[in-house]
Amino acid sequence: MRLENEVFVLTGASGGMGRETVNRFLEEGAFVAALDLNVDSIEKTDRLLPIAVDLTKEEEVAKAFTEINDTFGRITGLVNIAGIAQPATPIEEVTLKEWEKIMSVNATAPFLTCREVTPYLKKQGEGVIINISSISMVRPRPGLNAYVASKGAVVSFSQALAIELAQYGIRVNVVNPGPADTNMLGQFSAKDADIEATKDTIFKKSVPLGKLVQPIDIANSLVYLCSKEAAIVTGSVLNVDGGRGI
Numbered sequence: 001m002r003l004e005n006e007v008f009v010l011t012g013a014s015g016g017m018g019r020e021t022v023n024r025f026l027e028e029g030a031f032v033a034a035l036d037l038n039v040d041s042i043e044k045t046d047r048l049l050p051i052a053v054d055l056t057k058e059e060e061v062a063k064a065f066t067e068i069n070d071t072f073g074r075i076t077g078l079v080n081i082a083g084i085a086q087p088a089t090p091i092e093e094v095t096l097k098e099w100e101k102i103m104s105v106n107a108t109a110p111f112l113t114c115r116e117v118t119p120y121l122k123k124q125g126e127g128v129i130i131n132i133s134s135i136s137m138v139r140p141r142p143g144l145n146a147y148v149a150s151k152g153a154v155v156s157f158s159q160a161l162a163i164e165l166a167q168y169g170i171r172v173n174v175v176n177p178g179p180a181d182t183n184m185l186g187q188f189s190a191k192d193a194d195i196e197a198t199k200d201t202i203f204k205k206s207v208p209l210g211k212l213v214q215p216i217d218i219a220n221s222l223v224y225l226c227s228k229e230a231a232i233v234t235g236s237v238l239n240v241d242g243g244r245g246i
């Protein structure tokens, strides 16, 4: 058991990577608060607390963390997995509303959850935060302008927190997934594109190892980074991407 009796908050828990991560963290002995817009498919147990929350809403986020602390008595870590895609769009056609929505979910929501969890982690003198960015912030793809910017913000913000919170024993790291086999992948295609064909011709082909990343690959990397095996790892960006970032 690599996360025995630790209390982790996982966002995006109903999504492709999130579901797998919830299961892996439970297998490793953690208590899990599973946050998403819709958590109807997640069954509440003694170890698993589903909470429906819009992570872009300050008051909802604050309320969720209070509920988690009231339920489990402490919070030892946070993994921000929630995010939204951007259909590939030429920059001159991106509306301010689209830009702000992507920044709000992908960059502002991690700010809100990180800010909220920090007092709990400081109180116990240790803790861990992992934020999911994307390999596309290292190797951008045409038309993903707002998405790539939002994920760049996640990395810079995480490294800023890593240096700020190191003195409190709090580690902050990033995982950069490559193209992953979840519903989200199809949502990066241009509005008029053949989604299945794009998955093969563009995404799979861009991975040197020749296959899409699976949600379990991401979940396993998160178990490692959240465990004591990574006790000396902070401020790092782990590419889990089949070599796409090379």
Ligand SMILES: NC(=O)c1ccc[n+]([C@@H]2O[C@H](COP(=O)([O-])OP(=O)(O)OC[C@H]3O[C@@H](n4cnc5c(N)ncnc54)[C@H](O)[C@@H]3O)[C@@H](O)[C@H]2O)c1
Pocket (backbone or CB within 6 Å): 011, 012, 013, 014, 015, 016, 017, 018, 035, 036, 037, 038, 053, 054, 055, 056, 081, 082, 083, 084, 085, 105, 109, 132, 133, 134, 135, 136, 176, 177, 178, 179, 180, 181, 182, 183, 184, 185
């Ligand atoms: N799938 C890929 O190819 C890929 C590649 C690189 C990075 N990523 C990143 O990995 C993470 C997980 O992606 P996934 O493939 O599992 O996607 P997914 O769409 O399956 O899951 C994302 C989850 O985030 C939730 N979410 C969105 N907005 C929210 C909000 N305002 N409040 C609460 N929850 C919200 C959704 O409801 C969904 O369940 C995302 O941050 C994504 O940007 C994905």
